[in-house]
Amino acid sequence: MAGHESTIVAMVRDRPGVLNRISSMFRRRNFNIVSLAVGQSEQPGMSRMAFVVNGDDATVDQVIKQLRKLIDVATVSPISEETMISRELALIRVNANASNRAEITQIVEIYRAHIVDVAPDSLIVEVTGDEDKVQSLKNLLSTFGITEMIRTGRVAMVRGMAQVASQNGRTDIT
């Protein structure tokens, strides 16, 4: 089976070293992480992590099982493309001067992105969206010269209606 990107969301105990435990497992098992985002969740003492993993179905199943095996990991849920709302945030510093600033502003508006910093020779653009949108804006801005970029990686949730439908049972791999 060909490799593809899969999104996995995990709730983990907010303890020292938990990120290390998880990243160490990925390294040790030779799994390929495309992106990883971590932050507080709605539950005190718990963090929510979103992984994008590259691999065939068997590899992704194995990733999920190995994650579940970690003591500090509470729940692990794979999210299917169809039911997923996903976003990524990027900050992009792009070269800009008086002659092209308007053109850049126009592009940024079309993408419903924001200019969050202006300097005589550059702009910082903040864009939120799925990876395709971020990627396509990045490609357009690269013609002006991108000098710096940082991306958060994918964060994701299951749509409300889809969540109700799947509440009857945890989708176990085995």
Place this chain on the structure above:
Amino acid sequence: MMLTGGQIVCESLIKEGVDVIFGIPGGAILPLYQDLPDYPQLHHILMRHEQGAAHAADGYARATGKVGVAFATSGPGATNLITGIATAHMDSVPTVFITGQVARAAIGKDAFQETDVTGITLPITKHNYLVMNASEIAETIKEAFYLASTGRPGPVLVDIPKDVFVEKAEFEYPETVNLPNYDMPQEADPEQVQEAVQLIKEAQKPLILAGHGVIISRAYDELMELAEKAQIPVITTLLGISSFPETHPLSVGMPGMHGMAYASLAINEADLLLGLGMRFDDRITGKLSAFAPNAKVIHVEVDPSEVHKNVRATVPLIGDLKKVLQQLVPAVEPKSHEEWVQRIEELRVEHPPMRPKVTGELRPQYVIQALSQATNGNAVIVTGVGQHQMWAAQHYTFTKQNSWITSGGLGAMGFEVPAALGAQVGRPDAVVWSVAGDGGFQMTMSELATMVENNIPVKFAIFNNRYLGMVRQWQDIFYEKSYVATHYTGNPDFVKLADAFGIFGTRVTKEEEALPAIKAAMEYPGPALIDFVVAQEENVYPMIPAGGTIDQLMEEPIEGHA
């Protein structure tokens, strides 16, 4: 009750039913050791090397089913444990390691004997902890023992800074653990059990692969019932040896790289494999795509991450093996597989288990058979890794439950000495034989002193071929007999060595001397050692090369056989 951190450790260990600790003190763990004499229930055995402490705790745990405990100090004390922790991790052995750490204020400052032990042991423990407050010790030790001994067992390490041992805190031992999301599979899904029952009903050539899980979950009786009720022949994996009596008509022995040829051939012909508490290790499967080409697979496992990892299961049954077999056995219909059992018997006749050459030299296979005979199959056999391990697995007739302790997954040389020590401490009435290679023995033989000090009467059979035998065998077969760095030309005189340690020692160079020497060693009331000077260039057969297929099976060259 306000106690020091060290006292809390001791109280907690007593609550967990610990009665013996293998360890070596040092600076960072000294405060804990100062508290030990106040707790005479905790018997401490002073080892000669921390690797020995870890392997001894492992051997104790495997022999008793209880959690084995070892202490070590920070830095080098803790790093010396690593081989032992990794062994316990690979073979799912319930162990708890308590290490001293430098004082809290010194952590991260590269202080004397500081090592990031929780960092180092992250991938080789089931879980680990750095305890930063005395008030957290009791809860942590409770969790550590719970995790080590439940589900798929394994090693848990608790690292405690020196000043936390002297800090005072209120001691109250928790009744329960707070691990709400720690999955502990119990019974398997009833629908999947039904699917398994159906597969067993349809199978014409079923085989059980009984692994370490049978021993860990004490599912001996259930395995026997299943095998007899449905008349399914039983193969035991390396770590599954002694889960099923080898004298039973349905016993087929060990498969894989150095397994019985007929066992591997039977797997190749089988139409159903029941993997019971085993993980389809590469030493069993060889090339995965060619493994058991005709077989559907029922995989009973407590650890979901083992299912589909190497071999795709037709029906996975996730749960505690004993409980799953209790679901399965009543539902399985009585059957007979006379043709299939007969077919395996044919394979056994065509590929007999043993036909070593008679050369006038002392044959290692003969020594194992003599050991089997002299102990009536009743000893606990402990081995390291290599040729001696394979010969023992092949030629000792195991009839007693849980009588085989070996470094399987990690394959650690030197395991055989301290693990035998630990096993003997755990089973003081058993006859414990350490079957050792001369290489592995020299890695950990300093523990002979520990045995003398504590009167631990382990018997040693050293298979002395003056080679790193299995490595030499690979050089022989795969590296054009280029014996690079495998020949020991300056081995010590092991009999004099025994004398120096103050234990019984004797040398055997002829087959007729073997039995009397074994009997003399067993009659001696303390530790005893036999230096078996075996044929130097004997190889272990059969052999399937690593990653190979059944077509590449090598059996003992025929000419010159008895």
